[in-house]
Amino acid sequence: MAGTSSHLFDEARFPIAWRFNATDCGLSADDKQRVVLFDQAESQVLWDRFIPVPSLITGLPSLFQCHEKTTLDFAQRGESSLxxxxxxSPEAGLFWLFWLFWGRCCAAQVPRDIFIKCWDDFFYPSDENTALVMPGSAEVMFSFEENLFYGQFVRPMAAPL
Incomplete structure (x- = not known):
């Protein structure tokens, strides 16, 4: 994560870094220091550990139970952050760090407070394969364009003998 203040993250090592190096990124330099990006090989290992499908769009329908769907308003960051x-919420028993995936090849560990404050630096309106995974839980959020889905992964049951 070394570099100049305008390009804190190495885009050659972390292709998703352009989001955080962009001039319109809402995260402060201190916030960016708390986001941990993973390279492609590390990201693939994490994806395979937490997400049971190779692609959210093609593999998710049979393995995801949706509890809520909402439309994100990218023009109203504060409203959607609610x-x-x-x-x-901490009351939900969730951890303070989340795994965020932009497809199978790009991942980051993101603190809860940073994600909530600038969620639109992590989810984009054109996203189709971005997921927020809560460690120690089957719960997940993923987006398709401006729609956000909240629910949980449902593991397939083994066939009876």
């Missing part, structure tokens, strides 16, 4: 505040 959804995340409610769903990612």
């Amino acid at each position: 959804f995340f505040e409610r769903r990612l």
Whole structure:
């Protein structure tokens, strides 16, 4: 994560870093220091550990139970952050760090407070394969364009003998 203040993350090592190096990124330099990006090989290992499908769009319908769907308002960051505040509350017993995936090859570990404050630096309106995974839980959030889905992974049951 070394570099100049405008390009804190190495885009050659972490292709998703452009999001955080962009001039319109809402995260402060201190916030960015708390986001841990993983390279492609590390990201693939994490994806395979936490997400039971190779692609959210093609493999998710049979392995995901949706509890809530909402439309994110990217023009109203504060309003939409209330959804995340409610769903990612400490009272829900969730951890303070989340795994965020932009497909199978890009992942980050993100603190709860940073994610909620600038959720739109992590989810984009054009996303189709971005997921927020809560460690120690089957709960997951993923987006498709401006729609956000909250629910949980449902593991397939083994066939009876």
